[in-house]
Amino acid sequence: xxxxxxxxxxxxxxxxxxxxxxxxxxxxxxxxxxxxxxxxxxxxxxxxxxxxxxxxxxxxxxxxxxxxxxxxxxxxxxxxxxxxxxxxxxxxxxxxxxxxxxxxxxxxxxxxxxxxxxxxxxxxxxxxxxxxxxxxxxxxxxxxxxxxxxxxxxxxxxxxxxxxxxxxxxxxxxxxxxxxxxxxxxxxxxxxxxxxxxxxxxxxxxxxxxxxxxxxxxxxxxxxxxxxxxxxxxxxxxxxxxxxxxxxxxxxxxxxxxxxxxxxxxxxxxxxxxxxxxxxxxxxxxxxxxxxxxxxxxxxxxxxxxxxxxxxxxxxxxxxxxxxxxxxxxxxxxxxxxxxxxxxxx
Numbered sequence: 039x040x041x042x043x044x045x046x047x048x049x050x051x052x053x054x055x056x057x058x059x060x061x062x063x064x065x066x067x068x069x070x071x072x073x074x075x076x077x078x079x080x081x082x083x084x085x086x087x088x089x090x091x092x093x094x095x096x097x098x099x100x101x102x103x104x105x106x107x108x109x110x111x112x113x114x115x116x117x118x119x120x121x122x123x124x125x126x127x128x129x130x131x132x133x134x135x136x137x138x139x140x141x142x143x144x145x146x147x148x149x150x151x152x153x154x155x156x157x158x159x160x161x162x163x164x165x166x167x168x169x170x171x172x173x174x175x176x177x178x179x180x181x182x183x184x185x186x187x188x189x190x191x192x193x194x195x196x197x198x199x200x201x202x203x204x205x206x207x208x209x210x211x212x213x214x215x216x217x218x219x220x221x222x223x224x225x226x227x228x229x230x231x232x233x234x235x236x237x238x239x240x241x242x243x244x245x246x247x248x249x250x251x252x253x254x255x256x257x258x259x260x261x262x263x264x265x266x267x268x269x270x271x272x273x274x275x276x277x278x279x280x281x282x283x284x285x286x287x288x289x290x291x292x293x294x295x296x297x298x299x300x301x302x303x304x305x306x307x308x309x310x311x312x313x314x315x316x317x318x319x320x321x322x323x324x325x326x327x328x329x330x331x332x333x334x335x336x337x338x339x340x341x342x343x344x345x346x347x348x349x350x351x352x353x354x355x356x357x358x359x360x361x362x363x364x365x366x367x368x369x370x371x372x373x374x375x376x377x378x379x380x381x382x383x384x
Contacts, residue, residue, distance in 0.1 A: 066214065072319060088266065089190050099158065100150070101198075112170075135170060136151075151174055153201075163189075172248055175273045175277035184273060184313075188309050213313075215232050216232075217241050223358065227244050229241070238284075240350065258282055268286065270309035272309050303320065
C-alpha cells in the first residue's frame with residue numbers, strides 16, 4: 039500500500055493533551071504541551087556514546103509492536119503518484135516497509151517509517167533506506183508533511199532503523215532561517231549553511247533527480263555516523279530540501295555540562311526540536327517558554343563554530359571528490375573524527 043491516506047488516518051492519540059503556541063520573536067519557535075508523553079514513550083535501552091551499535095533482538099524493536107499499531111506497507115511509486123491499494127497482495131518473500139503509529143505523538147499524523155522491518159537493521163542510514171524516506175516525503179504530496187531521522191546519540195530511542203514523520207501546518211523555524219551557499223556539486227546538488235539560527239547545520243537541495251539529492255545527503259550521513267558524530271536530518275518541502283544538523287548534547291550531558299534546571303525539563307533535542315518544534319512535558323515549562331530560553335538551549339546543543347567548520351570541511355571534501363573512504367582516513371589522521379568504537383567501522 040502507498041502514501042497518503044493511511045498517514046492521514048494515523049491521528050495523534052486522542053488521550054494526549056495538546057496545547058500549541060508560536061512564541062513571539064525572530065524565529066517563531068513552536069511549543070506544544072504534551073502532558074503524560076513520558077508515560078507512553080518507550081525507554082531507551084542503549085548507551086548514547088556510540089552512534090553505531092549492533093541490533094539486539096532481546097531489546098525492544100519494532101517486530102514486537104502490536105498489530106493495532108501498524109497502518110500499512112509503503113513502497114515508492116513507479117509513477118511518482120501516490121496510490122492507496124486496500125487489497126494489495128503480500129508476497130511471502132517480501133520484507134515490508136512498514137508505516138506504524140507513533141505511540142507517543144507530538145503532532146497530527148505522527149507515524150514511523152520502518153524500512154524492511156523484518157530485516158532488523160540497526161539505526162544507521164544506508165542509501166536505499168534514505169531514498170525510501172525521500173519517496174515517502176514526495177508521495178505524501180503535502181508541503182506540511184515532514185520526515186525526520188535521529189541517529190543514536192541524537193535521541194533516537196529505538197535501535198531499529200526508522201524515520202519519523204508528521205504534519206505541521208506552520209513552517210519549522212529552521213525552514214525560515216537564511217542560508218549561505220557554500221558548494222554546488224557536479225550533480226547539481228546545492229549545499230548551503232544555516233545563518234542566524236541557533237543550531238549550526240547544512241542544507242541540501244537541487245540536483246537533477248530525487249536520487250541525486252538523496253545520494254548526496256546519504257553520503258554525508260554515512261560519513262558522520264561512521265565517525266561517531268550524532269546528527270539529525272529533516273526532510274522538508276516534499277523531499278526538495280534536507281537539513282543536516284549535527285549535535286553534541288548527549289556528550290555534554292555525560293560530561294556534566296548541562297545544568298540541573300535544564301535536565302529537569304526532560305527535553306531530549308531530536309530532529310523536531312532542532313528544527314524549532316518543541317514538545318514540553320510540564321505545564322510550567324510550556325507557560326514559561328520564550329524565544330530567549332529556547333535559543334540558549336539550542337546553542338548549547340549545537341556544535342561549536344570550530345567543530346562545525348572542521349566537520350563541514352571534511353564532508354565537502356568527501357562529496358566533491360566522491361571518495362568518502364579517503365576523506366575519512368584523512369580525518370582519522372588529523373585526529374578529529376575518530377570513532378570511539380573500532381567495531382563500528384565498516
